[in-house]
Amino acid sequence: MSKPAAFVQGTLYLLILKILDLEPRTGWALSQRLRQMSNEALQVSHGSLYPALHKLEHEGWIRGEWKESDTGRPAKFYSLTRSGRRQLRLEAAKWTRLSSAINGILESV
Amino acid sequence: MRWIQEICLKVRAALRRPQVEREMEVELAGHIESETEDLIARGVPLAEARRRARATMGRIDAIKEECRDSRGTAGWEQLKQDIVFGVRLLVKNRTFACIALATMALGIGSTTAVFSLIDGVLIRPLPFAEPDRLFHANSVGMLGPFDTLRANSRLAGYAGHLSVRAFTMTGREFPERLKGCEVSANFFRVLGANPLLGRTFAEGEDRPGRLLVAVLSHEFWRQRYAARVDVVGQQLTVDERSYEIVGVMPAGFRHPASAVNFWVPMRLDPGAVGDYWGLGGVAVFARLRPGVTPEAASSELRAWIPRIRAMFPWRMPDAWGTDARLTRLRDHLVAGAKVRSLLLLGVVGLVLLIAIVNVANLMIAQAAARQRELALRASLGATPGRLARQMLTEAVVLAVTGGLLGVVLAFGQLSLLKQVLPPDMPRLAEVAVDKRILAFSAAISLGSGLLFGLLPAWRARRQRSLAASEDSRATLSARGLRIDAALVMTEAAFATVLLLSAGLLLRSLWTMLRVEPGFRAEAVVTAELNPSRAGAASLEKTIALYEQVRLKLAAYPGVTNVAATNVLPLIPEISAFTAAIEDHPRPPQEPQFALWSTLVTPEYLDTLDIRLLQGRRFTAADGKGAERVVLISRATALRFWPDRNPIGKRLRLVSSSEWRTIVGVVGDVKNFGITGPPGFVEGEVYLPMAQAYFRPQTISLIARLDGDSGSFEKRLPEMIKEVCANCAVSRIRKMEAVVAGAVQGPRSLAWLVGGFALLALGLAAAGMYGVVSHGVVRRTRELGVRLALGASRGRVAWLIVGSSLRSVLVGTVVGLFASLLLARWIKTLLYGITEHDPVSFSMAPVVLVAVAIFASLFPVYHAIRIDPAKSLRDG
Numbered sequence: 001m002s003k004p005a006a007f008v009q010g011t012l013y014l015l016i017l018k019i020l021d022l023e024p025r026t027g028w029a030l031s032q033r034l035r036q037m038s039n040e041a042l043q044v045s046h047g048s049l050y051p052a053l054h055k056l057e058h059e060g061w062i063r064g065e066w067k068e069s070d071t072g073r074p075a076k077f078y079s080l081t082r083s084g085r086r087q088l089r090l091e092a093a094k095w096t097r098l099s100s101a102i103n104g105i106l107e108s109v
Numbered sequence: 110m111r112w113i114q115e116i117c118l119k120v121r122a123a124l125r126r127p128q129v130e131r132e133m134e135v136e137l138a139g140h141i142e143s144e145t146e147d148l149i150a151r152g153v154p155l156a157e158a159r160r161r162a163r164a165t166m167g168r169i170d171a172i173k174e175e176c177r178d179s180r181g182t183a184g185w186e187q188l189k190q191d192i193v194f195g196v197r198l199l200v201k202n203r204t205f206a207c208i209a210l211a212t213m214a215l216g217i218g219s220t221t222a223v224f225s226l227i228d229g230v231l232i233r234p235l236p237f238a239e240p241d242r243l244f245h246a247n248s249v250g251m252l253g254p255f256d257t258l259r260a261n262s263r264l265a266g267y268a269g270h271l272s273v274r275a276f277t278m279t280g281r282e283f284p285e286r287l288k289g290c291e292v293s294a295n296f297f298r299v300l301g302a303n304p305l306l307g308r309t310f311a312e313g314e315d316r317p318g319r320l321l322v323a324v325l326s327h328e329f330w331r332q333r334y335a336a337r338v339d340v341v342g343q344q345l346t347v348d349e350r351s352y353e354i355v356g357v358m359p360a361g362f363r364h365p366a367s368a369v370n371f372w373v374p375m376r377l378d379p380g381a382v383g384d385y386w387g388l389g390g391v392a393v394f395a396r397l398r399p400g401v402t403p404e405a406a407s408s409e410l411r412a413w414i415p416r417i418r419a420m421f422p423w424r425m426p427d428a429w430g431t432d433a434r435l436t437r438l439r440d441h442l443v444a445g446a447k448v449r450s451l452l453l454l455g456v457v458g459l460v461l462l463i464a465i466v467n468v469a470n471l472m473i474a475q476a477a478a479r480q481r482e483l484a485l486r487a488s489l490g491a492t493p494g495r496l497a498r499q500m501l502t503e504a505v506v507l508a509v510t511g512g513l514l515g516v517v518l519a520f521g522q523l524s525l526l527k528q529v530l531p532p533d534m535p536r537l538a539e540v541a542v543d544k545r546i547l548a549f550s551a552a553i554s555l556g557s558g559l560l561f562g563l564l565p566a567w568r569a570r571r572q573r574s575l576a577a578s579e580d581s582r583a584t585l586s587a588r589g590l591r592i593d594a595a596l597v598m599t600e601a602a603f604a605t606v607l608l609l610s611a612g613l614l615l616r617s618l619w620t621m622l623r624v625e626p627g628f629r630a631e632a633v634v635t636a637e638l639n640p641s642r643a644g645a646a647s648l649e650k651t652i653a654l655y656e657q658v659r660l661k662l663a664a665y666p667g668v669t670n671v672a673a674t675n676v677l678p679l680i681p682e683i684s685a686f687t688a689a690i691e692d693h694p695r696p697p698q699e700p701q702f703a704l705w706s707t708l709v710t711p712e713y714l715d716t717l718d719i720r721l722l723q724g725r726r727f728t729a730a731d732g733k734g735a736e737r738v739v740l741i742s743r744a745t746a747l748r749f750w751p752d753r754n755p756i757g758k759r760l761r762l763v764s765s766s767e768w769r770t771i772v773g774v775v776g777d778v779k780n781f782g783i784t785g786p787p788g789f790v791e792g793e794v795y796l797p798m799a800q801a802y803f804r805p806q807t808i809s810l811i812a813r814l815d816g817d818s819g820s821f822e823k824r825l826p827e828m829i830k831e832v833c834a835n836c837a838v839s840r841i842r843k844m845e846a847v848v849a850g851a852v853q854g855p856r857s858l859a860w861l862v863g864g865f866a867l868l869a870l871g872l873a874a875a876g877m878y879g880v881v882s883h884g885v886v887r888r889t890r891e892l893g894v895r896l897a898l899g900a901s902r903g904r905v906a907w908l909i910v911g912s913s914l915r916s917v918l919v920g921t922v923v924g925l926f927a928s929l930l931l932a933r934w935i936k937t938l939l940y941g942i943t944e945h946d947p948v949s950f951s952m953a954p955v956v957l958v959a960v961a962i963f964a965s966l967f968p969v970y971h972a973i974r975i976d977p978a979k980s981l982r983d984g
Contacts, residue, residue, distance in 0.1 A: 027136060028143040047167035050137065051175035066132075069139075071146070076136045 012052050014095055017080065017088040020062055024079035026069060027053055053078060061087045133176055141166060170489070191502035198503060199510070205475060206507075209468045212872060213511025213557070216464030218518030219457040219865065221542070221550040222526055225519070227450050228549075229540030235439050236361055236539065238301030239396075244403060245441035246393040246410060248433040253386040254417045255393050256377050259293070261413065264406045265395035265435075268292070268299035271375060272390055273366045275807055276347035277639040277837040284837040286639055287329075287347060288368045291375035297324070299396045300364060306330075307341040307356030315374040322374065323352035327360040329370040345371065349641050349835075365392065367538040382422050387764060390683075394438050407435045442535050449534075449858055452935055456610060456865045459603045461557065463869050466603075467876040468511075469561035470596050472504060474883045476565045497566040504562020505555060512554025516547065529861055531854040564592065593880045597913055598920035601961070604866075604873040605924025605953055606931065611866035612949035613932065613939060614859040620941030621852050627778035628678060629718035633844035634818045635677060636825055638808045641835035648804045649733065655710070655798075655808060657832040662812055665821055665828065670716035670813040673798065675708040675805035677844075678717070679851040681782045685790060686802065690749060691759045691768075701763050704745075705786050705793040708801045714775060716813045717844075724756045724773030731797040737769040738797065745792035746774045760794070762802055769796070783851050784940050811844070818843065858938065870956075874964040881913050882968035892972055893980030902973040909969050910962065917961040921954045928953075 019025065019033050031049055056062045061084030069075035080088065141162045148158035166172065199206040234240040246267070249255060259267040270292040278285045297309035309324055323345050325334070334340045344351045352373055363369060379385050397406050414430040443450075476483070483496060491499075520542060527537060640654050659671045676684045687701045695701055711727040713719070722743055731738050739760065746755045759768040780786065780793060798805070814821060826838045849856075885892070892905055932944035942949075 026139070026143070028140045031140075032147075045165075045167065047172050047175075050140075050172055051178065054133075054176040069143075071143070073139055073142070074135065075139050076132065 011095070012048065013056060014088070014091040016049075016052060016056060017061065017084060017091065020078055020080045021085070021088055024065070024077040026075040026077055028075075030078070056084070059087075060084075133173060137166070137169060137172065174495075188502060191499045192506055194499070195503035195506035199507065202475070205471060208875075209471050209507055210511045210514060212464045212467050212471075212875075213508055213554075214514035214518050215868065215872070216457075216461035217508075217512045217515030217550055217554055217557070218522055219868070220461045220553060221516055221519035221546060222522035223450075223453045223457045224549055225523055225542050225546045226526060226530075226540050227454050228546060230443055230446050230450055230534065230536045233536075233539065235442075237364075240439065241437070242397045243300070243438040244395050244397065244406065244435035245438045246395055246433060246435055247441075248430045249393050249410075249414075249417070250389050250391040251386060252375070252377055252384065252388060252391060253379070253420065254430070255293075255391050256379070256385075257417050257420065258393070258395075258410070258413060259295070262395070262406075262409060263398075264401045264409045265397050266295065266299050267393060267395045268296045269375070269391045269393045270296055270365055270372075271392070273369050275637075275639060275839075277349075277641060277835075278345070278347045279349060279641060279835055284639075284641065284835055286637075286837045286839040287370045288366070289323075289347060289371050289373055290365060290369050292372050293377070294374050296372070297358075299394070301396070302358065302362050302364075304356035305359040306338065307354070309356055309358075310372075310374050315377045317376060317378040317380070319374075321350055321352040322355045324356045324358060324372045325354060326358055326363065326370055326372075330357045347371075361539075363538060383764065386421050386423075395435065403435055403437075410435060446534050446536075448935065448937055452610070452858075452938070453861060453865075455931075456607060456862050459607050460865050460869045460872070461553070463600055463603050463872045463876065465557045465561045466596055466599050467872055467879070468504075468507065468557075469564050470593075470876055470879050470883075472500075472507075472561060472565045473568070473592065474879065476500065476568060477883075477887070500566040501559065501562040504565065505558035508554045508558025508561070509551075512550055512557075515554070516542075516550050519546075519550065526861070529857045531857055593884055594912065594916040597877055597880050597916035597961075598923070600873040600876045601917045601920025601957060602924040602927065604869050605921045605957055606928050607862075607866040607869045608953040608956055609924070609928040609932070609949055610935065611859070611863040612953050613935065613942065613944065613946055614855070614862050616942050616946055616949050617939040618852065618855050618859040621783045621855060624779065624783050624941075626679060626783075626848060626851075627719060627776050630844040630848045632814050632816075632818060633717065634812050634814065634822055634825070634841070635844055635847065636810045636829075636841040637839045638673075638810055638829065638833075639806065639837040639839070640808070640833060648799070648801055651804060651808070652799050654833055654836075658810065658829055658836075659710070659712075661828050661832050662810070662825075665824070667814045667816045667821065668812050669815050670712050672712040672716035672811045673710045673808050674713060674811065675798070675801075675808065676780075677809045677811070677847055678778050678780050679782055679847055683787075685786075687763045688760045688794075689763055690792075693749060702791045703789045704760070705780055705790045707780060707793075707795050708798040708805060709795050710798050713795070713811070716811050717778075718813075719778055720776035722774045722776060723754075724771070726773065727795075727797045732799045735800075737767055737800055738772045739769045740773045740775050740795040741771055742777050742793040743774055744777050745794065748792055765802065769800075779851075855938070855940070870960055873957075874960050877913060877917070877961055877964040878968065881909060881965040882971070884913075885909060885968045885972045889975060889980045892975050893977040896975060897977035897981065905975075906969045906973050909972050910965050913965055914958070914961060917958060921957055925950065925954065 015034060016030065019030055019037070025033065027050060030053075034049075053062070053064075057064055057078070061081060062078045063081050064076045064078050066074050067077050144162035144165060145155075145158045148161055149155060153161065199210075235243065237243060244265070246258070249258060250269075255267065255269045259269075270290055273288050273290045276287045276289040278287050292310075292315075294310040294312055294315040297304070302309070304324065305327065307324075310322065313319065314322060325340070325345075330336060330340060334343075340354055341356065343354050345354050346352075352371075358372075375391075377385070395406065397403065410433055414433055418425050418427075418429050486496060487493075523540070523542060527540065530537060638655075638658065640651060655673050659673070662668055662671045676682050684707060685703050685705050688704045689695075689701055693702070709727065711729055711731070714721055714726055723746075724740075727738065727740070741755060749755065750758060755771050755774060758771050760771070761768045775795070778793075781790070786793070796802070812821070822841050822843075825841055829836055829838050892908070895905060895908075896902075928950070929945065936944045939946075
């Protein structure tokens, strides 16, 4: 239910962008995928997922479209926009830089 | 431009809001359903699956709120909600709304009115082209030095004008007095002012031998010539001379005084040596040429001083002109009004602060009453920030509404201010409420809303949820008491400063009113007489004319004495000459003595009841051919001959070789004004009008009556017309009005500040009453317990009064110390008392404490009548 303490907001945005890069998903499917991919290590509260989605949509990085889901109900499918793809590259590069820097420190000390 | 896009997005989002909300609803519901189905698929029973699915989401409303937040529309939406809610709250709580709005309207209205005054007088640039390049030059105010500077300066264009003076217009049914100003030919060009009609003066029109021309003011043109376009080319006959009207200035051009009717060129004639080098009173100003700094122009001016000094046909003191410099024309024009205006601004600023404190206090009391509502909101998921923002928005709604009312009020207050303020206040006619003033009041409304919303908002942030607050109701909060004390202290401190300022000004006014003017004003009527040029071509003709008028008036039943002078006592019109005095030789490079001189007729002393202390009065025999004589004042006798008899001593004008003998000493009269003559004056003398050294253009008639003067005042113009058809009569008034006029400036300022102080005192009293009664209500249960346990009523009363009184005292002391520091700013406005006047400084706290006690009487009365049993049951 609660966010892991170290789970930074920016990281959540990065993960959402990455997952949506593969295929458009609904919010629920996204939360399932997030749980699986991270081997249940990352428990993203659904409460923080939707605000994040709305934020990304507001920024213009993802786009929401109403379509019929597999169960036949209308559901909002989110997909990456062109500027979202650019943002994903930026964020990913930033993350790589940051994590390799942290790794470097952890290994050298 | 980014913020414009942002706003567009937000507006669109706000418009699309219902759809977005619906979608959010469906999306979140869909999520829960998918989750439920997933759980069921994994074997969880339906009811349990539903519960767990819902639980994973947390509080739906909070999520929605966060989604709105992240879309950026939340702020917008919430603002709208809060404003609507705030307005509804005001409508619901009418009493609270009325009191708070009235308080804010008073505060903001007063501040707006005074600020527009300050803006018009001090801040707004002069209504001329590039006003920042216009400078005033002091110490060179004579025709010759001015003419020399104008001809020779390479860094600045010099122009000048004389004081506005009375002209008599003839050629109509009744002769009429007009205000005209003699200016240099380049006056309008240097100011950068263009005519509405015709032209202004051409180069050289201020030289002798040129045709007489005049330019009319817009107002005069509209009133007297019905705004006719063909006025150019017509003749204006003033002082028996015909001036051709060559132009009309646009509305709003009123330099150097708002009352001016027309301008005529001055006469710059180097051939008339005495006038050219001897007559003062030229106001000299200059426009700097492009690229010239004020410093450069100032040093050019100073470099010319020694050369000009050497040009005088007589030897000038070495000190002449050494203090010449350039000051900004605007600063020069408003120098006298600056302290007064800033004082008023400070005063209304404090009134506004007291109003803000009052409303803050009301808001806190309101918030306490809304405790349950806020707690409920907190329980339903409102974040502390959200609650704080709501309180703040409500405060701003209140302030802005109050501000709107205040602006309406400001229009009324401004016209009142304009009437109360002395008309000699410079630029008063330019004062108006405009867009900038409205922006200012909008800003202070918002600012004060934020200010008084801050405290309740800060407290709302610490709002606990319903359950937690449930039993805190009855306990006494120490923090609440501290805030109450702080509010009372602040109000007391502000009110003390205001009371003290008002006290100092009123005391100073009172001192002025008690000053003996040296004459008796009761039952005396005065009028100004401007004989036509032909009727008063020489001094003898003027005297003869006056004698006819005197005989006519003296024949009126009830008139006991009639006299005349060139300038009445208490009128601040310079009337002085430089004299050499027997027994007091001065080296030629030092300035001689400046003496205040009044021309009087023989009956003057008796008519005004001025005491003759020594020697004799003037008689009809002290005429043109007789020995030159003068009277001196008592102070002058003491100044020059402290231990000798001044009778028989002599003095003479430096410009003349004739000695004048002192024949008498008279009581001291306040000739220039209550506060005495300007510092450079070293003595006061009276000359017989028949032996005057110049021909007075205006004669002030003075008549003493031994009865009702009303019919005499009415008959006066006719009586004068009978003996002098071409004499303009004006300003018929009682001498008492002249006395009242002498303190008009200080009086209006004292009343204004006093009025605002009274307003502040009223607000502070209301605020204290609010704090104390609110305290009693909150402490009802506690007081009930005390009474039940045997506390006496007196003790309970003291509990209430004591704490508020302590705060008042602390606030008063703070206010007194602040006043000690601030008082020196108004030192120049005070007369006869120091800025640390002990009477004012002891009265202000007494008044304030008395008001504080009075304000707490009613709540205390309530407190001691608390029924212990009832309070414990209901509390």
